[in-house]
Amino acid sequence: MEVRARAPGKIILSGEHAVVHGSMAVAASISLYTSVSLAFHSHSDNDDTLKLQLKDMALEFSWPVGRIKEAVAGFNTAISSSSPTSCPAECLKSIGALVEEQNIPEAKIGLASGVSAFLWLYSCIQGFKPATVVVTSELPLGSGLGSSAAFCVALSAALLALSDSVVVDMVHQGWSSFGEKELDLLNKWAFQGEKIIHGKPSGIDNTVSTYGNTIKFKSGSLTLMKSNLPLRMLITNTKEGRNTKALVASVSERTIRHHDALNFIFNAVDSISKELSGIIESPVSGELSISEKEENIAELMEMNQGLLQSMGVSHASIETVQRTTLKYKLASKLTGAGGGGCVLTLLPTSLSGTIVDMVISELESCGFQCLIAGIGGGGVEISFDASP
């Protein structure tokens, strides 16, 4: 029996970073997925290792399960798969040593935190059973589209689907979703994985990857939104590498240095997110036409980008995208942690295909990569394959 889970990436329409400090943020899932498959080894395989294959990177890691037990058992034997628990600092150290042994190539060393999250989630939810876990992703890693959260959500889903804590319909053919209780449990486990990768996540990325749709998120709690305005966004990947953990920490350090100023900024972002969500949810037959709503959203995105710049998380490449799109009177803002990564540009409904093509070709001539993805689709799903 093999289980496969897939979880979507996300865009943040407003409120990244400020959400870590208690402001509201608005996010939506995108139709790009990370998939995780899990198959236990049978006795006849005579293989007592846990294998992790990262297919897109052509990397495979492998540990005898006894070694994982030695490193982790002292910390997690009292943990049940139904009680999501943080990885203690001491345990993270011993997991770190197991990851280091795998000699991840220096250019891909950012993967180490993802592999550590894998070992924690696997050993807490499945214990020390020999298995092969295969990961593939359509999301660029470390680019603001929530690759870390999609990885943790898909992994938690696959692990829980074959655990005692979750009852799922294994006979169903094709993709199926989880019940409310199961979604809540896997979202909490994914958050524990995100903590290993991000340091201090707000929880918005794993939540939108779990539940899909367009969501409002504030102080750890989620509201699913009824979107009455289908938004079209161009996503531009500047390909400038960055790391969410370091950027979140840098905003926290700036907040310590300039407490009052940053708190005003966070409050302004909170107001932007409230206004933005109000526009998205407002009835189609309301006072404003679609183009007026889009103009308001463009202005809110522009203001949010200015505030993100004040938090110190913009980047020259992001500002190049902003300047380029402004030539076509289009508003852009960074999405996710910033410092490079991806930028969103609102494409109003009335914008012609010819202009969209011109913007894309100008952005691509700067060396950036553009994509248009579906926004606000479903969240995590699983499927079973009973064949040997």
Ligand SMILES: Nc1ncnc2c1ncn2[C@@H]1O[C@H](COP(=O)(O)OP(=O)(O)OP(=O)(O)O)[C@@H](O)[C@H]1O
């Ligand atoms: N498919 C994957 N396989 C293994 N590790 C992954 C995978 N996807 C993400 N990760 C882990 O997550 C890290 C990237 O996470 P990071 O939070 O920095 O960026 P992001 O999630 O893509 O962007 P953001 O958090 O801004 O939305 C990678 O370096 C790796 O450790």
Ligand SMILES: C[C@@](O)(CCO)CC(=O)[O-]
């Ligand atoms: C930068 C941040 O706000 C969003 C990253 O996608 C971090 C978080 O909320 O965990």
Ligand SMILES: [Mg+2]
């Ligand atoms: Mg992330």
